Amino acid sequence: MKSEDATVLVLNSGSSSIKFKIFHGRDVFLAGRIEGIGTSPRMVAKAGSGNGEVERKLADDADHGAALEAAFTFLFAQFPNMRVDGVGHRVVHGGTAYAEPVLIDDGVLGDLERLCPLAPLHQPHNLAGIRAVRQTFPKVAQVACFDTAFHRKHPWVNDTFALPRSFFEEGVRRYGFHGLSYEFIVGKLAEIAPDIPDKRVIVAHLGNGASLCAIKERRSVGSTMGFSALDGLPMGTRCGQLDPGVVLYLMQARKMTAEEISDLLYQQSGLKGLSGISSDMRELEASSDPRAREAIDYFVFRIRREIGAMAAVLGGIDGLVFTGGIGENSAHIRALVCRDMDWLGIGMDDAANDENRMRISREGSAVKVLAVPTDEERMIARHTMKLLGLAGCE
Ligand code: ADP
Numbered sequence: 001m002k003s004e005d006a007t008v009l010v011l012n013s014g015s016s017s018i019k020f021k022i023f024h025g026r027d028v029f030l031a032g033r034i035e036g037i038g039t040s041p042r043m044v045a046k047a048g049s050g051n052g053e054v055e056r057k058l059a060d061d062a063d064h065g066a067a068l069e070a071a072f073t074f075l076f077a078q079f080p081n082m083r084v085d086g087v088g089h090r091v092v093h094g095g096t097a098y099a100e101p102v103l104i105d106d107g108v109l110g111d112l113e114r115l116c117p118l119a120p121l122h123q124p125h126n127l128a129g130i131r132a133v134r135q136t137f138p139k140v141a142q143v144a145c146f147d148t149a150f151h152r153k154h155p156w157v158n159d160t161f162a163l164p165r166s167f168f169e170e171g172v173r174r175y176g177f178h179g180l181s182y183e184f185i186v187g188k189l190a191e192i193a194p195d196i197p198d199k200r201v202i203v204a205h206l207g208n209g210a211s212l213c214a215i216k217e218r219r220s221v222g223s224t225m226g227f228s229a230l231d232g233l234p235m236g237t238r239c240g241q242l243d244p245g246v247v248l249y250l251m252q253a254r255k256m257t258a259e260e261i262s263d264l265l266y267q268q269s270g271l272k273g274l275s276g277i278s279s280d281m282r283e284l285e286a287s288s289d290p291r292a293r294e295a296i297d298y299f300v301f302r303i304r305r306e307i308g309a310m311a312a313v314l315g316g317i318d319g320l321v322f323t324g325g326i327g328e329n330s331a332h333i334r335a336l337v338c339r340d341m342d343w344l345g346i347g348m349d350d351a352a353n354d355e356n357r358m359r360i361s362r363e364g365s366a367v368k369v370l371a372v373p374t375d376e377e378r379m380i381a382r383h384t385m386k387l388l389g390l391a392g393c394e
Helices: 064-078 106-114 123-136 165-170 179-192 244-252 258-267 270-275 281-286 290-314 324-329 331-338 350-354 376-388
Strands: 007-013 018-024 027-035 042-047 053-057 086-091 142-146 200-206 210-216 219-223 319-323 368-371
Touching: 007 123, 007 376, 018 064, 018 376, 027 064, 042 064, 053 064, 064 123, 086 123, 086 376, 106 123, 123 142, 142 179, 142 376, 179 200, 179 210, 179 319, 179 376, 200 290, 200 324, 210 290, 219 290, 244 258, 270 281, 270 290, 281 290, 290 331, 319 324, 319 331, 324 331, 331 350, 331 368
Parallel strands: 007 086, 086 142, 200 319, 319 368
Antiparallel strands: 007 018, 018 027, 027 042, 042 053, 200 210, 210 219
């Protein structure tokens, strides 16, 4: 490790897992995950250099805090020159107040607690990660980076629902998510395609979660995700856009409870529900079952529909960027999305797409189409280093 560069730990904490990456300057020093919290926790970590992997079983009764403490006691013994100068967290919800990353103190933690009802499946676990770090590294400064922050400059018409206005004031509005990914992509575009980020770009983040973002002059002006991470495109297991009348039907006619509806919409729907086979795009692409094809057809149909809507919001587009596990890797989905899109100025270079090149539009296509890997953890590391005044990551 070069001593002048800072070392930052980036955490993404979920209900039963904590994913972590340690950045030393621009380099990934270590990447790993603690999984099975609540059942049978274990930690796996790989050196960023590719040399060496470590694995450790942790105590069965370890909660987030105990698991993190045990995992890092072990890692510090394995990598004696490792240190942690700051910690950055992925936090799903920053509400209306947090439009930028923030240094975490008791006041901020209290604010973030109050946002739990807006993201009950993610926010409490993100906060458990923050508390776990306080327990493990009590002297190290922590920074919260929000999935909602990049969208906070949306025009009002994008963010409101047509409900009585008091609901908007109460916080019932379209927040948008995947903001750290979009922010990373905008920064990357400035390097690899500097003529487009200042114009009109649609970014399609297509992973297990999926959304589109309309970007004008480097700012988000619209997102397909709304109040929750359920809205917009269908996803691995989430339904995407749904008539609220369906929820009323499920409650009134089917007498389903809130927990049952939540499980249906978050865990049993999307590609998994439609195909009855899998939430995983690779499995669906490999399957000959007609239900797998129909699930893909619906996924593609909704992406194309939303691209049309976003192009209308932007008044045309200059760039279309695919990212996320599906967007970065599936030439098939990209080809289906861009088929017959000449009306929008999209001309695909089929060979470049098949070869997974970064630029996949034809020479002369009015819209530049790109496939660009995203890196949300790197974005968090950069924010954390910047906010804490640490050296090393641009
Ligand atoms: P998350 O949203 O959990 O971060 P990812 O961005 O890793 O998820 O995306 C996971 C999705 O990407 C899965 O549906 C997976 O099948 C899909 N995927 C990854 N590689 C490929 C590939 N080569 N072809 C098609 N789909 C792929």
